[in-house]
Each structure stands twice: as structure tokens, then as C-alpha cells.
Amino acid sequence: MSVRRAHDQPWIAALDDSGTADAIGAAAPYTGAPCQPAAVTAMSSSFDPSTLDDLLARIARDAPRHFGEGQVASYIPALAEVVPDQFGIAVCDVAGRVYRAGAADTPFSIQSISKLLNLIIAIQHLDEADIWQRVGREPSGQAFNSIVQLEVERGIPRNPFINAGALLVTDLLVSRIMSIHWVMRELARRLASNPGLGFDTRVASSEMAHKARNAALAYLMKAYGNLHGEVDEVLDVYFHGCALSMSCVDVARAFAFLANRGVHPGDGSVIVTPQQNRQLNALLLTCGLYDAAGDFAWRVGLPGKSGVGGGIVAIVPGQMSLCVWSPRLDSYGNSVAGLRALETLVEGLGVAPLG
Secondary structure, eight states, X not given: OOOOBGGGSGGGOOOOTTSXXXXXXXXXXXXXXXXXXXXXXXXXOOSOHHHHHHHHHHHHHHXXXXXXXXXXXXXXXXXXXXXXXXXXXXXXXXXXXXXXXXXXXXXXXXXXXXXXXXXXXXXXXXXXXXXXXXXXXXXXXXXXXXXXXXXXXXXXXXXXXXXXXXXXXXXXXXXXXTTHHHHHHHHHHHHHTOTTOXXXXXXXXHHHHTOHHHHHHHHHHHHTTOXXXXXXXXXXXXXXXXXXXXXXXHHHHHTXXXXXXXXXXXXXXXXXXXXXXXXXXXHHHHHTTGGGHHHHHHHTOSOEEEOTTSEEEEEETTTEEXXXXXSOBOTTSOBHHHHHHHHHHHHHHTOOTTO
């Protein structure tokens, strides 16, 4: 597999409204991932691809037994209107092959899965010491939108995958990378190999109209001097990221590099370094499913990230990325049918990264 640097790709030049690459204030232009080419090849798969289609089909057939469990995210009106009883599942292996079943090509609002996308942009292009001085790397043990914990810890979010932490990362991006909406969308398009991806502006507007709790988190961090930008600007970028509309196939493809030591299986470009890749997977394992992260590690045993749109992405290091989607959520904000499907898939494939 040939390897190309991420900054050799056409999507990285951030543009202003006139179409000219320029910086905002003193910020340096977004010029692509600061990495060098490396002779990286896809790691061999230990699962049997011939059995995967049958396994996914069986999981999709069994999913409706969980359709009556849980509720859709009603606090975001646009999400409350989603047909609740749907299910899709997709797998992308480290050779770039995709397997799917159910509604795997149906777009959905990725919501908090976008927090992973934004963190990737941040660690590619910002000083990592800067990031980790302002947000932690520990599980929260609290709800993803907890205000109490943020107050106790004086405006320093526990990790980048709870709402406060994601808002802090967004603040860093807004202040230092021009045309950040464009950058987020184009990175998602390229990683997913889908140039048609975009924002669901209706979802973004719905979230902005019901922003009170996220605004409270942002203003509390601002009061402690940890959030520097204008709150509404940060919220607008954050909500647009949450409103990215992607399918299970898109999400599985987009994050397959996390199963491949940071290398995109499709074009061989280095998205993150091997060390950054390990660190991202560690954060996903310990913090990716909010205050249910420990239970997810116990039941599924994979790094993962969920969103209240009903999607969950999970990584089998060295082998594949997985995405499941079903809109009904449990009390922690995680897809009920999606969690059951991942348990079945991991058991059926016999993958056990934790031994």
C-alpha cells in the first residue's frame, strides 16, 4: 500500500468567503496533518470475511426484538421526529473492504461521534500540550452534560468526549483554524470517501434553538477563563459538527484508520501518528460512552464512541472499524439495539483486543 501525506490531499486548504486561503487574525493557515510519509501497510485480519456477511445479516434480522426498548433523544426536537425503529450495521476492515446489513446506507445525525472528528483535527494541527492543559483525559463518571462536575473542577472538563470537553476543543478550533465548518465537513467527506456528505441544517438549527444547557457549560468555562471565544460562535460550530449526516457505511469507513495504526485504508495517507492512534483508542475505551464507558468495556471490550442520534462507532485494533445505528437510546444516551448488536458481533467474530 502506498502512503501519501494528508497534506497532499485537496481538501485541506481552508478558504475564506472569497475562496482565498487566508488566516483568521494571527492564526496560521490550516495546511494539513503535520506528518511525514511512512512505509505503513494494512495489518492482516484474523477474522474470516466469508462468515461476516452472514453474521451481519443475522444481527440485522434479530435487531427488531429490541425496537420497543429505549427512547429517541427528545430534547432535540429534530431528533425526536426520527422514525425510532430502524437498524443498520457496517464494518470496514483494514484493507478498505466494507460489509453491511440493514439500513447501513441510511444517513443519520452523528451527534457526539463528531467529538472524535474534532479532536482528530485538533491533535493534527494544534500544540497537544495546549489541548491537554485545558481538558483532561479521565472518565467523568457523570452524565455527558453535567454542570456540577464542571463547577467542582473549576471549568476544566474531564475529557474531550463529554459536552464540556467537546466545547473546549471546538473553542480551540474556532480560534486557530479558519473556515472550521468547511474543514470539518471536508475531512468527514474524505475519510468516508463520500463527497456528498453535509450538515443537516435543520438539526443544527434545532440544537441552537435549544442551546441552554450547552451554553451554560460554555459560559461556566468562560467564567473560569478556560473558554476564550464567543460562546455563540463556539456553539454554532459545535452544533454543525453534531449535525453531520452520515450512514453506518460512512462512519465505519471514516474511522477505519484507527484500526490501522493511523493510516487511511483507502488512500494510504497518514491521518495520525501510531502514538496518537493508540492514545485516541485509549480515550475511546475509557471515555467514549460517557458514564457507561466501563459497562461498555465489560460487555464489548472495544474502543468506541456513541452519539444521541443512535450511532456507535467501535474499533477492533489491527482489524476493522464497526458502526451500528438505531435511534432508541438507553438512560445513558447510547443506542439499545446498537449495544446488543456490538455484543453479538464481537462474540460472533471472536475478536478480543483486551485478551
